[in-house]
Amino acid sequence: MSYAFYPGCVIPLQAPNYEVSARAVMKELEIPLIDIEDFGCCGVLAGPLDGFTMLTFAARNIALAETKGLDIITLCNGCFGTLSKAAHQLEQKAVRDKVNAVLKEIGLEVQGKAQVHHFHQILYDKIGLGEIKKRNRVDVSACKIGCHNGCHLVKPSDVLHFDKAAYPRKLEEMVRATSAQVVLPQGFEHCCGSLLMPHNQDSSYAFAVKAVEQKGAVDAIIVNCPGCFRQLDLGQVMAKRKFNKTLSTPVVFYSQLLGLALGIAPKELGLDTIHKIKTSGLLEKCKAG
Amino acid sequence: MDLRPELDNYYGTENLFECYQCGPCTGGCPVNRYLPDFNVRAIVKRIMDGDIDLADRSLWYCTTCYNCYERCPQKVKPLYLVQAATNSAFARGLAPESIKDMNKTLLKCGRNSEITSVARNQRQAFGLPALKENVSEDYKKIAALTGFSKGL
Numbered sequence: 006m007s008y009a010f011y012p013g014c015v016i017p018l019q020a021p022n023y024e025v026s027a028r029a030v031m032k033e034l035e036i037p038l039i040d041i042e043d044f045g046c047c048g049v050l051a052g053p054l055d056g057f058t059m060l061t062f063a064a065r066n067i068a069l070a071e072t073k074g075l076d077i078i079t080l081c082n083g084c085f086g087t088l089s090k091a092a093h094q095l096e097q098k099a100v101r102d103k104v105n106a107v108l109k110e111i112g113l114e115v116q117g118k119a120q121v122h123h124f125h126q127i128l129y130d131k132i133g134l135g136e137i138k139k140r141n142r143v144d145v146s147a148c149k150i151g152c153h154n155g156c157h158l159v160k161p162s163d164v165l166h167f168d169k170a171a172y173p174r175k176l177e178e179m180v181r182a183t184s185a186q187v188v189l190p191q192g193f194e195h196c197c198g199s200l201l202m203p204h205n206q207d208s209s210y211a212f213a214v215k216a217v218e219q220k221g222a223v224d225a226i227i228v229n230c231p232g233c234f235r236q237l238d239l240g241q242v243m244a245k246r247k248f249n250k251t252l253s254t255p256v257v258f259y260s261q262l263l264g265l266a267l268g269i270a271p272k273e274l275g276l277d278t279i280h281k282i283k284t285s286g287l288l289e290k291c292k293a294g
Numbered sequence: 295m296d297l298r299p300e301l302d303n304y305y306g307t308e309n310l311f312e313c314y315q316c317g318p319c320t321g322g323c324p325v326n327r328y329l330p331d332f333n334v335r336a337i338v339k340r341i342m343d344g345d346i347d348l349a350d351r352s353l354w355y356c357t358t359c360y361n362c363y364e365r366c367p368q369k370v371k372p373l374y375l376v377q378a379a380t381n382s383a384f385a386r387g388l389a390p391e392s393i394k395d396m397n398k399t400l401l402k403c404g405r406n407s408e409i410t411s412v413a414r415n416q417r418q419a420f421g422l423p424a425l426k427e428n429v430s431e432d433y434k435k436i437a438a439l440t441g442f443s444k445g446l
Contacts, residue, residue, distance in 0.1 A: 014405035017425055018413040025420040045404035045429035050396050051442065053354065054384040056305055056377060058442040065432055094305060107439045111432045160360030170364040196324045196359035203392040204355055208328040212357075275420060 008078035008122070009070040010038040011088070013231075014046050016080055020231035022275030026260040027080050027124055029269050034132055034140070038078070041069055047084040048091070057103075063091030064104045068115040076120040078127060080260075082230035085123040086157030086165065092121050093164045123158060125229055125259065126167055129175050134182040141184060142268035147290045148185040150262070151220025151254070152176045153237065155230040156196055179259060180227055183266035189221045197240075199232035210247055213240025217252055225255045225287045227262060234258065238281045255284045265291050296344035297382055304381060306374035313338050319362035319372045325355050334362050334372045341375055348383040354390055356380075384445055394446050401437050401446070404429025 016024050031038060048062030067088060070077045079085040095101050095117040105114050128137065154173045162170040177187045198212025213236040220226050228234045234256055241252040257276070264274040265288075271277060276284045301307045320326050320335040331352040340346040353376060362372040383389055399407060409425060417424070437443040 014407070017417065017422070018405070018407060018409060021413070021416050021420050021422055025422055028422075040423060042426050043430050043432075045433060046400050046406060050400050050406060052358075053356075053377065053380045053393055054389055054397060054445065055440065055442050056381055058437060058440045060305075061436050061440060062433065065436065107436055110439055111435050113432075156357075156359040161363050170360070196357050196361075198324070198357060200357040201325065201355060203396070204351070204390070205329060208325075211328055212324060278416070278419075 007037040007039050007075060008127070009041050009044075009073060009075040009119075011041075011044055011066065011070075011077045011079045011084060013079065013081040013084040015083075015231040020234055020279070022279040023080055023231055023234065023258045023260060026258055026264050026274040029273050030260045030264050030267065031124075033264075033267050033269060034128075034136075036078075036127060036132070039073065039075060041073065043069055047081075047087040049083050049087045052087070059087065060091050060094055060100075061104050061107050063088050064095060064115040065108060065111070065113060067092060067095070067117075067119050067121070068108060068113040070119040071116055072113070076122060078122050078124055080124050080229075081232075082123070082155040082157035083232055085121065088121040089165055090161070092117065092119075123167065123229075125158065125175070125179065128263075129179060134178060137179070137182045137263070141266045143266055143291060144184055145262065145266050145291045146184040146186065148225065148262075148287060149188045149223045150180050150185045151189060151223040151226045152180060152187060152191055153197070153216060153220070153226050153228045153233055154191075155228060155233045158229060176227065176229070176259065180262065183263055185262060185266075188223055191219065195219055197233040197236035199236050207247060209236070210240050210243045213237050214244045214248060214250060214252065217241060217244075217254060220254065223254060224290055225257050225262070225284070227259050228256055229259050242281050253282055255280060255282045255287050257284060257287065295346050295348050295382070297341050297346055297378065298344050300382060301378060304374065304378035306371045307378050309368060309370045310338070310342060310375060312368040313342060313370045314368065315339060316367065318365040318367070322361035322365045324359060324361070325357055329355055332356070334376065337379065338370060338372050338375055341379065346379055348379065348386060348388050351390070353379050353383065354393070387445070389445070397442075398446055401434050401443060402428070404433050
């Protein structure tokens with residue numbers, strides 16, 4: 006089954022390392038992707054100002070996938086949350102009618118048929134951990150990992166239905182499936198603070214520093230959202246300037262760790278550039294293992 | 295400001311009056327730990343009392359982590375009440391310029407930012423497909439139809 010590939014706007018421009026690694030992993034796992042170049046912002050930016058406009062922006066993207074008869078696969082937690090919440094709202098006919106009155110003017114109609122999946126849902130639910138274990142070619146068992154789920158992969162849990170909100174466990178299971186170790190179970194998840202950035206930079210970075218410190222001494226922190234990535238990666242550079250704290254834990258996407266385990270070259274996973282905190286230590290451990 | 299008459303306009307606010315002010319929303323709020331001015335429980339109370347200050351800048355501090363939503367024993371969905379307040383603030387011309395500017399960019403190019411030459415080169419180096427310069431005029435058209443662009 007093919008999926009409409011929804012990269013969002015942050016990933017293609019600011020976190021191409023996620024896009025390139027996710028595409029490489031999905032190619033390896035034989036998940037066919039269809040690019041739809043008219044996909045734009047999921048609508049999340051409009052949310053604080055106007056909920057209905059946010060919903061209509063999201064519905065436009067869902068409608069585009071529907072014209073091709075495809076379900077959507079997202080990489081970004083934010084897009085996943087916004088599009089899933091919209092799909093949930095659009096199940097009501099009254100809401101759908103109101104949105105379609107606007108979409109009609111741009112030649113689209115949303116039916117609420119296309120399903121929205123996060124990349125991790127496809128890996129966990131469709132591919133499965135057994136298959137991932139079977140396909141591992143590189144031993145990464147020497148790597149100690151801290152997991153950062155991010156908020157919008159799991160919450161609101163009654164709409165997203167992916168994992169438990171207070172203590173999500175699927176990311177830990179997925180990391181272990183690559184043979185890497187999860188050293189410290191993480192209960193309460195600390196928000197990365199990304200959306201506080203326009204209002205209070207210092208507090209926003211304080212969020213990020215706290216999230217990094219919570220993970221303890223690890224070789225890498227695993228994320229699956231470009232917002233969390235920027236906060237935790239750049240946040241460690243800013244920690245020195247703003248709080249005189251020295252932090253240097255590489256932050257990598259799950260797709261990059263999985264790619265390494267599947268035997269894909271680090272260069273094809275975007276591990277050599279983009280990252281402010283260099284990943285060379287992590288790569289050494291993968292080789293040594 | 296009394297928001298109660300306009301709450302029907304907003305998604306997920308129907309359980310407001312089930313709130314008994316127990317407080318796990320604020321207890322689980324990461325923003326409250328750094329910026330105590332942002333108090334979800336107090337915002338819900340002010341909306342219940344019909345006396346919320348829409349010019350209060352702290353209303354905008356929510357990071358939408360959904361902890362309050364998950365923890366609320368009464369399913370009040372405090373996060374959606376905060377969003378109802380910021381939406382109403384926007385409708386009255388009280389939104390921060392920074393948030394409006396981000397949305398002006400969105401209407402212009404259909405993304406959160408324009409494509410920089412750095413991003414273009416990085417994509418090329420990674421062998422990723424080229425992006426359309428501006429995604430679509432759809433965003434502008436939708437925003438005109440919903441009245442969103444007028445508020446910006």
